[in-house]
Amino acid sequence: MGLVEAILLTVFTAATPLLIAALGELVTERSGVLNLGVEGMMIMGAISGFAFAIYTGNPYMGALAAIIIGVLFSLLFAFLTISLVTNQVATGLALTILGLGLSGLWGEAFIGVPGIKLQPIIVPLLSDIPFFGKLFFQQDIIFYFSILLLIGVSWFLFKSRAGLVLRAVGDSHTSAHALGLSVIKTRYLAVMFGGACSGLAGAHLSLVYTTQWIENMTAGRGWIALALVVFASWRPNRVLIGAYLFGAVGIAQLHIQALGFKIPTQFLSALPYLATIVVLVIISQNRRLTMVNTPASLGKGFVADK
Amino acid sequence: MKKLLASIAGLGLGLLASTGVSFAADTKACFVYVGPIGDFGWSYQHDQGRLAVEKELGVETAFQESVPEGADAERAIERFARSGCNIIFTTSFGYMEPTNKVAKKFPDVKFEHATGFKRESENVSTYSGKFYQGRYVQGKIAAMESKSGVAGYIASFPIPEVVRGINSFILGAQSVNPDFKLKVVWVNSWFDPGKEADAANTLVAQGADILTQHTDSTAAMQVAQEKGVKAFGQASDMINFGKDVQLTAIIDDWSPYYIERVKAIKDGTWKQHDVWLGMDKGDVVMAPYTNMKPETAKAAAEIEAKIKSNEFEPFTGPITKQDGTEWLKDGQKADIGTLLGMNFYVKGVDDQLPQ
Numbered sequence: 242m243g244l245v246e247a248i249l250l251t252v253f254t255a256a257t258p259l260l261i262a263a264l265g266e267l268v269t270e271r272s273g274v275l276n277l278g279v280e281g282m283m284i285m286g287a288i289s290g291f292a293f294a295i296y297t298g299n300p301y302m303g304a305l306a307a308i309i310i311g312v313l314f315s316l317l318f319a320f321l322t323i324s325l326v327t328n329q330v331a332t333g334l335a336l337t338i339l340g341l342g343l344s345g346l347w348g349e350a351f352i353g354v355p356g357i358k359l360q361p362i363i364v365p366l367l368s369d370i371p372f373f374g375k376l377f378f379q380q381d382i383i384f385y386f387s388i389l390l391l392i393g394v395s396w397f398l399f400k401s402r403a404g405l406v407l408r409a410v411g412d413s414h415t416s417a418h419a420l421g422l423s424v425i426k427t428r429y430l431a432v433m434f435g436g437a438c439s440g441l442a443g444a445h446l447s448l449v450y451t452t453q454w455i456e457n458m459t460a461g462r463g464w465i466a467l468a469l470v471v472f473a474s475w476r477p478n479r480v481l482i483g484a485y486l487f488g489a490v491g492i493a494q495l496h497i498q499a500l501g502f503k504i505p506t507q508f509l510s511a512l513p514y515l516a517t518i519v520v521l522v523i524i525s526q527n528r529r530l531t532m533v534n535t536p537a538s539l540g541k542g543f544v545a546d547k
Numbered sequence: 548m549k550k551l552l553a554s555i556a557g558l559g560l561g562l563l564a565s566t567g568v569s570f571a572a573d574t575k576a577c578f579v580y581v582g583p584i585g586d587f588g589w590s591y592q593h594d595q596g597r598l599a600v601e602k603e604l605g606v607e608t609a610f611q612e613s614v615p616e617g618a619d620a621e622r623a624i625e626r627f628a629r630s631g632c633n634i635i636f637t638t639s640f641g642y643m644e645p646t647n648k649v650a651k652k653f654p655d656v657k658f659e660h661a662t663g664f665k666r667e668s669e670n671v672s673t674y675s676g677k678f679y680q681g682r683y684v685q686g687k688i689a690a691m692e693s694k695s696g697v698a699g700y701i702a703s704f705p706i707p708e709v710v711r712g713i714n715s716f717i718l719g720a721q722s723v724n725p726d727f728k729l730k731v732v733w734v735n736s737w738f739d740p741g742k743e744a745d746a747a748n749t750l751v752a753q754g755a756d757i758l759t760q761h762t763d764s765t766a767a768m769q770v771a772q773e774k775g776v777k778a779f780g781q782a783s784d785m786i787n788f789g790k791d792v793q794l795t796a797i798i799d800d801w802s803p804y805y806i807e808r809v810k811a812i813k814d815g816t817w818k819q820h821d822v823w824l825g826m827d828k829g830d831v832v833m834a835p836y837t838n839m840k841p842e843t844a845k846a847a848a849e850i851e852a853k854i855k856s857n858e859f860e861p862f863t864g865p866i867t868k869q870d871g872t873e874w875l876k877d878g879q880k881a882d883i884g885t886l887l888g889m890n891f892y893v894k895g896v897d898d899q900l901p902q
Contacts, residue, residue: 247752352585451740451766456583460739495749498732506733506901
């Protein structure tokens with residue numbers, strides 16, 4: 242295996258959980274709900290994926306459990322912010338803190354226990370293509386899923402009627418309500434979709450990335466996913482670019498160090514974030530385009546006037 | 548309504564005061580950790596020490612985990628000092644300034660700061676482990692077991708503790724193979740399993756066939772197991788994660804020290820000191836030598852015994868600094884001050900030390 246292949250493979254692994262979690266949050270935010278609990282839902286996904294893989298002996302069941310737990314956890318958020326109209330920012334932060342605490346409690350029994358890895362699925366024939374075969378067709382199921390998810394979300398948001406409804410709800414919930422669209426139902430479903438994605442992204446960490454349970458193992462990736470949504474100005478294909486750019490810069494800086502280049506490592510560690518800022522500046526040059534994509538009702542609670 | 552509120556407030560104050568009194572009567576030992584106790588590494592081992600104190604002495608203990616180094620640490624330490632702790636162990640290098648700052652405000656509370664060197668008031672002690680002794684043994688093993696002659700080192704922050712470990716490792720390796728190469732990657736974090744795994748993958752891709760780390764999670768060990776390269780465990784025995792690849796691990800055993808110090812508080816004999824606990828006191832322990840040639844295991848056990856009996860010290864001359872200047876003459880031993888503040892590499896480290 243060449244060095245380039247080795248580098249790209251690690252970039253894919255680093256980018257996949259970011260891509261999935263960010264796509265989920267993108268759909269949630271497009272419906273007008275700002276869920277800052279991504280980190281909390283991810284860590285719940287990580288522990289439930291790990292735990293159920295061990296309970297059942299099957300890592301696929303772990304991934305499934307992570308999705309279900311992610312949805313259940315996001316329902317808590319949905320109930321509080323959509324039905325009780327609590328402050329979305331505060332509730333999202335609380336969800337993150339709760340997730341970190343709960344997962345630590347649940348994970349107590351799994352500290353120091355080796356996990357079960359989600360093995361790569363080797364696609365026949367295609368995986369024999371030199372270079373690309375190894376990169377794209379010898380991956381785990383979550384990687385394949387992340388690509389399908391990207392295509393699915395893009396199609397749903399911009400090509401389907403349901404996606405149009407979702408965007409309408411996110412842009413002006415009062416108008417959408419006046420048109421007879423169900424704001425509450427749409428937002429519940431969008432938050433649950435975000436929960437499912439965050440849960441799966443967490444499972445990727447504990448079943449593929451590092452097959453183990455350690456408290457706090459998400460280490461801020463939920464927050465990066467949140468930032469990626471803004472970075473992408475709520476466009477799915479830009480989430481893909483953002484996630485892979487972030488992963489690539491992060492991995493490249495490690496390689497630059499190991500190759501012995503004389504660049505301060507603190508600077509290299511800050512590179513992914515610097516890159517994010519630079520791209521944000523470039524994107525925001527076009528103010529009109531940014532405004533068009535930002536859900537206008539983002540973060541605002543909705544109460545139907547009877 | 549006002550009256551009701553006032554009486555509730557009064558009740559609250561009363562409760563607070565009474566609990567304050569009951570705490571003061573007993574000894575209470577408190578611990579501040581930089582990572583989660585579930586890291587199965589650095590913080591986990593400190594917490595094992597805390598549990599040993601509880602079991603051995605039956606005193607009340609409290610801990611706070613994942614406390615960031617800096618301003619947050621000061622708040623956490625001060626809260627413990629106010630809540631009736633008699634002795635507070637702050638277990639990370641970055642707690643050095645906050646610990647000394649809070650200690651000045653609370654002269655009756657004793658403070659124990661791990662791996663630091665500042666004792667600005669009478670009630671601050673410092674303690675550390677000579678983990679570099681274990682790293683010398685590891686370096687020797689690495690040079691004897693490596694086929695590529697290159698080891699990878701996943702480092703956290705360029706503080707003396709970490710730099711010392713890197714230097715000791717390369718000295719151990721050079722005692723076997725003078726041309727041994729060491730690649731260092733700084734992840735600028737104590738605890739980020741994903742990033743540690745990325746760093747491990749990077750080092751393996753660039754030809755290292757032995758991995759060692761100065762970060763706190765088991766991620767690198769797992770990468771080693773997957774890729775089939777050998778690795779050393781960090782802070783605790785990680786054999787569960789690398790049963791076919793773990794060569795040995797440096798285990799931090801803080802229990803004897805914590806029990807001794809809390810007992811001193813109970814007996815009223817606590818005094819300020821600065822100790823550096825090594826293999827001789829049983830605070831630095833090597834995990835069983837596994838997955839290596841019998842002659843390597845034999846050589847490792849021999850050098851370990853020599854260090855334990857203080858017959859051998861890793862930082863003994865002749866040693867040249869990375870820039871080519873002489874540091875120690877033949878047979879000369881490093882003084883403790885230089886070791887504690889170590890901010891330079893010795894010859895042979897293939898990296899530039901971040902300043």
